[in-house]
Amino acid sequence: MPTIEISKKDLENLCGKKFSLEKLKELLEFVKTSIESIEEDKITLKIEDTNRADLLSVEGIARELKAITGKEKGLVNYEIIKSNFVVKVDKKVKKVRPYTACAVVKDLCFNHTIIEQIIQLQEKLSETFGRKRKDAAIGIYDFDKIKWPITYTTFKPDSISFVPLGFVEKLTLKEIIEKHEKGKLYGHLLEKAKEYPIFIDANNEVLSMPPIINSEYSGKITTETRNVFIEVSGFRLEKLLHVLNIVVSALAERKGKIYAVEIHDTKKFFTPIFATRRKVLKLEDINSLLGLELNPKQVIKLLQKMRYNAKEKKGKIIAEIPFYREDVIHNVDIIEDIAIAYGYKNFKPRKPQIFTEGKLLEESEKKQEIKELLIGLGFQEINSFIMSNKKEQFENMNSKPESFVKIKNPVSETFTCLRKSLLPSLLKFFSNNTTKEMPQKIFEIAPVVEPNERKETKTEEKNKIAVAITHARANFTEILQVLDYIMNNLKKQYQLEKKEFPWFIAGRSAEILVEKKSIGFLGEIAPQVLENWNLKMPIAAFELCFDDLL
């Protein structure tokens, strides 16, 4: 979940209104945002809705709050002024980073807080929506240092050099990738490129090498900066236009004047484009989804509170969606906004009306039956992890690692695969309790997972029962008595057949068969296995497949 840091005063200035902390919390719920921490004037906000790029800036949040508090309503109206600013897109960029969308914003008045906010927006946007600059990278420049037109082109890594942001000496493109902090961080995005993308102006001054770094010359915003040039580069024009709109509309909230830039790509077009979309809603769909009885007038008012324009036409509601709300892709998104504007706390919660018959899974019923039997015999139930590792599953058990479900991206050595057998979980438990009161009698009924190529998910889950006893005289007879008791109570005929297992003492283990099918094993744990687990007492145990008992 993205977080942003804002200044409460700054937010209040933007909204033209002061809020108590309580009031602010309440208002932020309308934009699915909560306060994560407060440090005097500095507030960290957590934005729940990862699809709303417009909320990644204090300006965007203020825009919504102004409508929620009733200061404004309906669509915002930012003017785009025509201009002759041109960005030429060289064909060569199509191979590396094919598109750009640009804008100019003038008459800004930056202070440190505003600069911080703009940099934060730029970073958060390229991290989240730009997928760590891969899909969209944003550059903001001092307009007054640029000689128009700008060209978006490519250069060979060694053929040109410029001073990257935060440096004093010139570096070649190759050196920037190798030496600059951002080059190391984002260089992989140009890994396969033979030439690197460059924005360069009519004076042959490099503006930037997207998506890596701006130039020190023009790519720096200070409190002196009044006018800015903004470019977004990436792979899908639609996405770039959206990201550009978010940045430009944030600056518009700072009273900047927006100028269009003409992009000379394979076609010529102007950016930014503030295009609203429309969706038509049936009143009955709104009311039936929400369980309310709203009339068209109420719906229109609620939509305006969420910055939509709306009108009624032939019994239908036509909603005009703010241009920055790319997250609205279905009528249900609009209906949710109506519900939020209505206020969740104003709903009258009603218990679901439908009648249905409840029931447990058959396996849940059976599990309880067996658990009851084991508890009657004095066994303690345990709860362990399904994730495990090779050492516990195989090495400690004296057995060879055969096929098992491996995790590709483990975080720790403890959890690198899924367990194939339940018995190691019980031995592990004992190994953590060697100094505790004996005897110890434990069991677990839980799933294990095995590879199975024929199954849809290439794996098969099985519920197993594992039972183990440890004390100075724990033996085969004692554990067999437990198995016998369970099977007799379940009215299951079973046979034992002599069979050796690497983890049992040879000659003291058996396979458990039901209707000639092997369903498990039973025996005394081999001393080598006890040693592997650092266990000091004899253990007798069995494990069997619970699903085969159903």
Add this chain to the structure above:
Amino acid sequence: MGEDKLISLSPIERKVLPFLGLGSTEKIVEASKLDETTVRRALQFLENKKLIITKKITKEFIDLDVNGILYKKNFLPERKLINLLIDKKLSLEEARKNSGLSENEFQVALGVLKKKGFIAVENNEILPKKEKEELIKKFPEEKLLEKLPAPVEELSKDEKKILQELKKRKKIIVVNKKSEIFVEPTEECKEIAKKLENFKQELLEQLTPELIKSGGWKNKKFRAYDVTTKVPEIFGGKRHFYLKFLEKIKQELVALGFEEVKGPMVEACFWNCDALFMPQDHPARSIHDLYFVEGKTEIKNFKFFKQIKQTHEDGWKTGSDGWRYKFSEEESSKLVLRSQGTAISARILASKPKIPGKYFAIARCFRPDVTDASHLPEFNQLEGIIISKETNFSELLGLLKLLAEKFAGTNKIKLVPTYFPFTEPSVELQVFFESKWLEIGGAGIFRPEVTLPLGIKEKVLAWGLGIDRLFMVKNNIKDIRDLFSQDIEFLRKR
């Protein structure tokens, strides 16, 4: 007076009673010919009856450590060395080789012997400085080793000095603290002891079948028990405290008309993410949020594959604009460990559910988190759906209110707008607990992009509760690892 107590004495108490004057437990053990545990128990009983006063005194005992035991058997290194030097001198090299000592032992032995003035080292040669008789005499160190184990207080001043020296050497000496209980009988006790000698009447101990049959109990008294005595703890079989809670939750949901379902833990991205309309480049699908498993599934055979793919790309027939990208089959066919219980709900929708219908599952889920007091890579989610044409958001809020009452035991709740990729509208359930608002669950109505491609035209209310957290809050458990506790004592007492 004293008669009641006299009758209540157990056989072991009676056995130790004559020896209480001896004072120390050790002596009582010796004199009574009972084992130490029995004597200690008897003393405990007597103390409970206020017949004796006990005092615990801790003494330091000197004993042999590993090397000490070895040296006592095979001689000290200095003895081994001096034995080579009786009436002859040796080069350092030869001495080192012939002594069979480790380098460390050899150096120590040289040092000790030099200090005693038994040898001198000149020009890489060791020269004996004393006569044979002197050299073969027992060292005080050897005498001390033979005397051990012994309490520190019984050592002479000189012996203590030697002890200090030996302590500096590797694992010769070990000092054990041993506590001994000293007993002092009260006046009452002494009286009882006297009476006991004259007490001819035989008291009955255990009532046996033989006694009942023979009538041998008639006209006799039973020894009275001290009913306040503490007994050794026993442990019965017990359900796991948390699994028991999960079962109770299941029962309650069944009572509300929900049917239990399940789904696989190793899941295709198709079900874990795509069927839930999570965009394929969503950050929650990265290696930091999902455990990936080797292998992949043949996704094209899936019945719903085509329409889900198209729903992502352009909305299909759902009325949605879709995500407007090219759907990756590769991504969709990856296998992961289920990261959200909602994957099960998607599978239920795809498997011709009853309509209207209510389903729930308790799902083990996995996320690559580093383990600490509030995070585990494995956790449980309670997940449920209601499928019905007639239902709506107001009913979902009503259901959440009901669940909070049932499972969190509170009606102080807050329902707050939130975001999930698969529901719209979405709502978060918060409950007021110990002066704080806590998020305990999320819910919403499944997007048409989720339901329609799976053939469901009705509305589907979906809800999930973080039951691990809920249980912890309700039971004041601070560390989530306790739910998977590896401590049998903890489980026995829970």
